[in-house]
Each structure stands twice: as structure tokens, then as C-alpha cells.
Amino acid sequence: MQSDVSDLETFLSDRTIDGYLIDADSETSNQRYLSGFDAPDPFVTLYADGVQLLVSSLEYGRAKRESNAETVSRYSDFDYRKKREKYDSTEANNRVVAAFLEKHGVQSVAVPARFPLSTADGLRDLDIDVTADTNDTITKLRATKTDEEIKNIRTAQRANEAAMSRAETLIREATVEAGTLHYDGEPLTSERVRREIEMELLRNDHALDETIVACGSDAADPHDRGSGPLKADESIIIDIFPRGKDSKYFADMTRTFVKGSPSETIREWYELTLAAQTAALDAIEPGVTGADVHDAVCDVYEDAGEPTLRSDERTKTGFIHSTGHGIGLDVHERPRIATNGETLEPGHVITIEPGLYDPAVGGVRIEDFGVVTEDGFENLVDYPKELIIE
Structure with a gap:
């Protein structure tokens, strides 16, 4: 299902923000709506020149078949295992997400007002600009x-x-x-x-x-x-x-x-x-x-x-x-x-x-x-x- 996301593009353009980021499972309705993907565990959706997904290897094949994504990446594509040898799981995850954003040319993101604090803080520590979307942009799109x-x-x-x-x-x-x-x-x-x-x-x-x-x-x-x-x-x-x-x-x-x-x-x-x-x-x-x-x-x-x-x-x-x-x-x-x-x-x-x-x-x-x-x-x-x- 492809929905009209022109208002989301306008929101990002007006604020000169590179992309919109969601880190949640699909029980979060904004995640389900933007990604078009149903998964029980959290995954990452980036809207930047279309929908880009970052998922576990377990969900990779299904995400490619079922989601709205232009591209689907795995944590292993960004050397998660090596990062995990050096960092704890939270920082390793954040470094993978930062590398995923870099791959798509994104240095600044808007995120829902309810967004994981550890992810936001971790991305900021890695020089990604994170702005809370207090306008509920995706929720308004869904109406x-x-x-x-x-x-x-x-x-x-x-x-x-x-x-x-x-x-x-x-x-x-x-x-x-x-x-x-x-x-x-x-x-x-x-x-x-x-x-x-x-x-x-x-x-x-x-x-x-x-x-x-x-x-x-x-x-x-x-x-x-x-x-x-x-x-x-x-x-x-x-x-x-x-x-x-x-x-x-x-x-x-x-x-x-x-x-x-x-x-x-x-x-x-x-x-x-x-x-x-x-x-x-x-x-x-x-x-x-x-x-x-x-x-x-x-x-x-x-x-x-x-x-x-x-x-x-x-x-x-x-x-x-x-x-x-x-x-x-x-x-x-x-x-x-x-x-x-x-x-x-x-x-x-x-x-x-x-x-x-x-x-x-x-x-x-x-x-x-x-x-x-x-x-x-x-x-x-x-x-x-x-x-x-x-």
C-alpha cells in the first residue's frame, strides 16, 4: 500500500532535515504505516528519497517481499558483529544506525515525539542531528x-x-x-x-x-x-x-x-x-x-x-x-x-x-x-x- 507522503516531504524540506527516522516494532502504527511492514521486534525505517529499512537478518527476506521499502539493509551489512566486540549492544546498535544513515546521505533526522531516548542520544553522540517531530506529521498523514x-x-x-x-x-x-x-x-x-x-x-x-x-x-x-x-x-x-x-x-x-x-x-x-x-x-x-x-x-x-x-x-x-x-x-x-x-x-x-x-x-x-x-x-x-x- 503506497500512501501520499507529500506532506512529509514538505515537512522535511521546510526544516532542511535530511530524513525521518522511526525505531519501533510494527505495533507502533506510524511504523507500520510508513514501512508497510509487520514485524514483532523493533526495526528501523528511514524516509529519505523513499522508504529505506534496516532489519535483522531474520526479517530480511520477508521485508524485501512485503514492505514499502526502496531498499532493505541488515545489521550485518554494517559490521554489527565487529562493533559488538568493541561496544555494548546499545552503542553497537547506534553505530550501525549511524552507518545506515551515512549510506543514505543523511546527517539530520526528525523523529516521532515518542522515540527511544538511548537511540536519540547515541546518534547525537555520533554527530547526527536529531529533532523531535512535535507536529505528529505521520499521524496527520494517516488521517x-x-x-x-x-x-x-x-x-x-x-x-x-x-x-x-x-x-x-x-x-x-x-x-x-x-x-x-x-x-x-x-x-x-x-x-x-x-x-x-x-x-x-x-x-x-x-x-x-x-x-x-x-x-x-x-x-x-x-x-x-x-x-x-x-x-x-x-x-x-x-x-x-x-x-x-x-x-x-x-x-x-x-x-x-x-x-x-x-x-x-x-x-x-x-x-x-x-x-x-x-x-x-x-x-x-x-x-x-x-x-x-x-x-x-x-x-x-x-x-x-x-x-x-x-x-x-x-x-x-x-x-x-x-x-x-x-x-x-x-x-x-x-x-x-x-x-x-x-x-x-x-x-x-x-x-x-x-x-x-x-x-x-x-x-x-x-x-x-x-x-x-x-x-x-x-x-x-x-x-x-x-x-x-x-
């Missing part, structure tokens, strides 16, 4: 998705919908005994639903480390994972954010369900949250800001008398988070759909997830996501929004 990236995100969302359907089926088929949901003769717990979600995702070549299945007062905390038996007549928030095992791209969707009869407040909150989400979705087009979209949600809630962080930054109930975020190689990335959110552009993939929360009542959240297009917005979610499960 605008290519067609291939959007395809990967669509695929993740189809897996997400299968997992949500499995969770909803469990709740639908559960019986109610003394106010608690039961399935297969046992209480249906948040843990059981999460396990079924994870298994369904694995069947579709996706996975996740965590998901949210939160009921009642647990659902009043937006990031409470939930625990214990699920209750009838109380809201159950299910928030699933799977990642492709091969692509590494995320999807993100939330639905709120009630098995039985919700309280009047939960009914009102659900309809209000649907209205707030619709207002946000209708507001999205190139040129508006994430702050504009966030304001559309706050307007709906505040007009109905519900507190928001915009109206009261100290509120502990009501709408107590931002409207959304970008999604891609990270489940939370740019652009922000929040106060001070940046201008939206075609290719941005963003979530819209308004919600209302109060421990005395429970919580409601509804989340879709999609891509900003040349003339509006395409919702990538194809899953119904229904509160009550019979």
Missing part, C-alpha cells in the same frame, strides 16, 4: 485514508456486524429469571457475551483485546467493560472495536439493547441519542470541522435539557465525552470530533457516538462510523438500531 485502507476498514466492519449479531442473538434467546438473563440454564454474563463476540470475530479473521458489554450502572461509565450477570429491563451497551489479523485496521460500532421493558428515561434517552447522531451525520461534509459536528450533538442534547461538557465542563452525568474520533491502524486516531476538532477532508474515516449516562439510570450510546466523501459522508455501518429485544 486521510486510501481506497485500500477504506476497503480494509469495511472488511473489519463486516466482521464487527457478525459479532454484534451473535451478541444480540444471545440476549434475544435468553430467558428472564428473577430479573436476570439466563442462557443454557446459567446466568448470561458480560463475560459470556464478550467470549462469544471474540469467537465470532476469530471465525472472520479478526480479533480484539477488549470489548464493552456493560449493563445498568456499569453502562453509565463509557469505558467500563462490564461484569457479572446481565439484567432484564436495564440498558446493555455493547461496543465492539475489532482489528483485522492481517490488515491491522480497526472498525468500531456501539449498540444499546434492553431485554424487556426499559424505563421511560432510557426510552427518551435512546430517541434523543438517535436524533443527536442524525444531526451529527447530517452535518458532515468536507470543510466543516470536528468541532462543528460535535456542536450539532451538543445542541440536540442541550435543547432537551440534558447536560453536556460544553454546557458544564464539570458535569458527571449527561453527555460526558466527545462525539467521535478517527479510526484506522489505531482505534482512536485523528481527526478529533470534539471541541477544537480539526477540518474534515475527503478520506477521513470518523466515528459518531453520542451518549447519555447517569449511574442512577444507566447509559445509552449509539455509534456508527464512515468516510468523509467529496460531497458528504458515507456510513460504513450496516446494522439496525433497535433498543428493545423481545
Whole structure:
């Protein structure tokens, strides 16, 4: 996958810096994005006249086949073994990286703000100028998705919908005994639903480390994972954010369900949250800001008398988070759909997830996501929004 790196070239040119350097494994999304390579151990990516990689001998063949690199070098190409006889492993590594940079005519590099301190100090000791990139240049590049990236995100969302359907089926088929949901003769717990979600995702070549299945007062905390038996007549928030095992791209969707009869407040909150989400979705087009979209949600809630962080930054109930975020190689990335959110552009993939929360009542959240297009917005979610499960 080749991405537009013209803004990176401009960043380097404007600052008369020779190259951009990343020293990390591919779980660091900027490394994965720039290198196009997936490896569990740290490796070095240099952007200077294209992508240049420095990897271990173990990863050399695969890096040549799979990465975005113009060239791939090994530590052994720069006499690592001889350097190791003279220096400790840290200094030997730094001297190899310095030699790698010299090979590519690089005497100055920009690095991410979070970069190994020992590498930065070691390169400076070897007369390489190292400048921290506090502008998050690569992160900003990642905000605008290519067609291939959007395809990967669509695929993740189809897996997400299968997992949500499995969770909803469990709740639908559960019986109610003394106010608690039961399935297969046992209480249906948040843990059981999460396990079924994870298994369904694995069947579709996706996975996740965590998901949210939160009921009642647990659902009043937006990031409470939930625990214990699920209750009838109380809201159950299910928030699933799977990642492709091969692509590494995320999807993100939330639905709120009630098995039985919700309280009047939960009914009102659900309809209000649907209205707030619709207002946000209708507001999205190139040129508006994430702050504009966030304001559309706050307007709906505040007009109905519900507190928001915009109206009261100290509120502990009501709408107590931002409207959304970008999604891609990270489940939370740019652009922000929040106060001070940046201008939206075609290719941005963003979530819209308004919600209302109060421990005395429970919580409601509804989340879709999609891509900003040349003339509006395409919702990538194809899953119904229904509160009550019979």
C-alpha cells in the first residue's frame, strides 16, 4: 500500500532535515504505516528519497517481499558483529544506525515525539542531528485514508456486524429469571457475551483485546467493560472495536439493547441519542470541522435539557465525552470530533457516538462510523438500531 507522503516531504524540506527516522516494532502504527511492514521486534525505517529499512537478518527476506521499502539493509551489512566486540549492544546498535544513515546521505533526522531516548542520544553522540517531530506529521498523514485502507476498514466492519449479531442473538434467546438473563440454564454474563463476540470475530479473521458489554450502572461509565450477570429491563451497551489479523485496521460500532421493558428515561434517552447522531451525520461534509459536528450533538442534547461538557465542563452525568474520533491502524486516531476538532477532508474515516449516562439510570450510546466523501459522508455501518429485544 503506497500512501501520499507529500506532506512529509514538505515537512522535511521546510526544516532542511535530511530524513525521518522511526525505531519501533510494527505495533507502533506510524511504523507500520510508513514501512508497510509487520514485524514483532523493533526495526528501523528511514524516509529519505523513499522508504529505506534496516532489519535483522531474520526479517530480511520477508521485508524485501512485503514492505514499502526502496531498499532493505541488515545489521550485518554494517559490521554489527565487529562493533559488538568493541561496544555494548546499545552503542553497537547506534553505530550501525549511524552507518545506515551515512549510506543514505543523511546527517539530520526528525523523529516521532515518542522515540527511544538511548537511540536519540547515541546518534547525537555520533554527530547526527536529531529533532523531535512535535507536529505528529505521520499521524496527520494517516488521517486521510486510501481506497485500500477504506476497503480494509469495511472488511473489519463486516466482521464487527457478525459479532454484534451473535451478541444480540444471545440476549434475544435468553430467558428472564428473577430479573436476570439466563442462557443454557446459567446466568448470561458480560463475560459470556464478550467470549462469544471474540469467537465470532476469530471465525472472520479478526480479533480484539477488549470489548464493552456493560449493563445498568456499569453502562453509565463509557469505558467500563462490564461484569457479572446481565439484567432484564436495564440498558446493555455493547461496543465492539475489532482489528483485522492481517490488515491491522480497526472498525468500531456501539449498540444499546434492553431485554424487556426499559424505563421511560432510557426510552427518551435512546430517541434523543438517535436524533443527536442524525444531526451529527447530517452535518458532515468536507470543510466543516470536528468541532462543528460535535456542536450539532451538543445542541440536540442541550435543547432537551440534558447536560453536556460544553454546557458544564464539570458535569458527571449527561453527555460526558466527545462525539467521535478517527479510526484506522489505531482505534482512536485523528481527526478529533470534539471541541477544537480539526477540518474534515475527503478520506477521513470518523466515528459518531453520542451518549447519555447517569449511574442512577444507566447509559445509552449509539455509534456508527464512515468516510468523509467529496460531497458528504458515507456510513460504513450496516446494522439496525433497535433498543428493545423481545
